[in-house]
Amino acid sequence: MEKTDILIIGQGPAGLSAAIYTARAGMRTLIVGCAPKVAGDYEIDNYFGFTETITGKDLIERGRAQAAKFGVEMRCDRVLSIHQNGDQKFVAKTEEDEIEATALILATGVSRVRPGI
Ligand SMILES: Cc1cc2nc3c(=O)[nH]c(=O)nc-3n(C[C@H](O)[C@H](O)[C@H](O)COP(=O)(O)OP(=O)(O)OC[C@H]3O[C@@H](n4cnc5c(N)ncnc54)[C@H](O)[C@@H]3O)c2cc1C
Numbered sequence: 001m002e003k004t005d006i007l008i009i010g011q012g013p014a015g016l017s018a019a020i021y022t023a024r025a026g027m028r029t030l031i032v033g034c035a036p037k038v039a040g041d042y043e044i045d046n047y048f049g050f051t052e053t054i055t056g057k058d059l060i061e062r063g064r065a066q067a068a069k070f071g072v073e074m075r076c077d078r079v080l081s082i083h084q085n086g087d088q089k090f091v092a093k094t095e096e097d098e099i100e101a102t103a104l105i106l107a108t109g110v111s112r113v114r115p116g117i
Helices: 013-024 056-069
Strands: 002-009 029-032 073-075 079-084 090-094 098-106
Touching (some): 002 013, 013 029, 013 056
Parallel strands (some): 029 073
């Protein structure tokens, strides 16, 4: 079973931002999640600090590069279940693996719910 300090589920802007903080603070950080929906050719021009329009794909690639700079490990996999073991560690079962983490950050995004009217 793989072990890490921080397991982040979700590789979108929230997961990558969290990973940059934890890895920069010296914690072993693993992100599990695949390319988020925004990582396409969509033009984003309302993100703080960007005067130029950037595509979602470029934004996510820049976030991934910044996270990699601090040693974050990233992989595309899907978490199927999570439980806490006797040592109060989190154990995530994924399609490919089992990962034990001291702390867990959920950054799995949201689903839009269309009102039934
Ligand atoms: C088409 C489109 C255009 C957009 N345009 C803009 C824009 O111009 N400006 C703007 O501010 N916002 C825009 N948004 C909204 C923006 O994308 C979201 O606010 C942002 O992506 C939310 O980030 P997040 O990290 O919370 O979640 P997400 O980006 O949704 O990421 C969720 C992550 O969780 C992972 N995940 C979920 N379940 C599991 C699981 N069981 N196991 C492993 N991983 C899992 C997914 O693979 C993904 O990596 C747009 C969104 C879309 C879809």
